[in-house]
Amino acid sequence: MRWRTWVFGVECGTVPVQPPRRMDILFDLDGTLVDSRAGIFNCIRYSMEHHQLPVPTAEDLLWCIGPPILESFAKLVGPDSPHLFEPAVVKYREQYSAIGIFECEVFPEILETLEELQRQGHTMHVATSKAEVYAKRIITHFEMDRFFASVNGSELDGTRANKAELIAHILEQQRISRDEVVMIGDREHDIIGAVKNGVPSIGAMWGYGTGKELVESGATLCARVPRLLVELVGSL
Known part of the structure; x- marks a missing residue:
């Protein structure tokens, strides 16, 4: 692309203008796109x-948002009751799939930010440790499926x-170059995952x-x- 340069109505020549760089953007779900604390906490407490x-307080459960739920329950149940690990997970999922899954809300500015990133030509994907079957229901429920080329999560096992x-799975399946992708997430798991794959990341401080x-x-x-994501993605 070239841009004509004019001074006092006289064409002085042309200078090259680089088109905006289009990226593949991987978004974490819980804590990045949606505030899901209420549903997750309520269902963990219900199962326990x-x-x-022992039923933890909500404040004592904040660490559970980010890690895989199987990892969280392994710590919650503890080594003294290993026989209750699987039943506790089953009871959690029973309550979560029926009620807790929609006890969440989209963070302020997220929809407007997704719209602008899409307008600029970026391709967006969801990358969450949450079970993919739940992630797809949440994205569809809040009508965010129009923004995402794919929704990716874990299997129930x-x-x-x-x-x-x-x-790594998303990069392979979607044929994404590591030079044209960024991971956006709110916990260390998101950032470390990006580092291990050699891709840049943006921490979601909200x-x-x-x-x-x-x-x-x-x-x-x-x-x-x-809203700052638009500028930061453009700076990569």
Whole structure:
């Protein structure tokens, strides 16, 4: 593309203008696109109470958002009750799929940001450790499916729950170059997963992780609010 240059109405020549760089953008779900604390916390507490296990407070469960749910329940149930691990997960999923899945809301500025990124020609994908079957329901429920070329998550048995493995899977399946992709997420798992795949990342500081956590994990950039993503993606 070339742009004509005029001075006082006289054409002085042309200068090259680079078109905007189009990226593939991988978005985490919980803590990045949606605030899902209520549904996740309520269902964990429901399962723990059902199995007469110690019921943590909401504040004590914040660490559970980000890691795979199987990993979280392994720690919650603990080594003293290994026989309750699988039943606890089953009870959680029973409640979550029926009620908790929609006990969440889209973060402010997210829809407007997705619209602008799409307008600029970027291709967007969801990359979440949450079970893919749940992720697709959430994205469709909040009418965000119009923004995403693919929604990717783990299998119920935990396959691809590791964020590094999930990102590698998406890059392969979608034929995405590592030179043209960025991962956006709010927890260390998102950033470390990006680092292990050799791709840049943007820390979502409006989510559940801290700025310190994101920086120490190796985030390339950090955004305080969603609307800043447009500028930061353009700077990569």
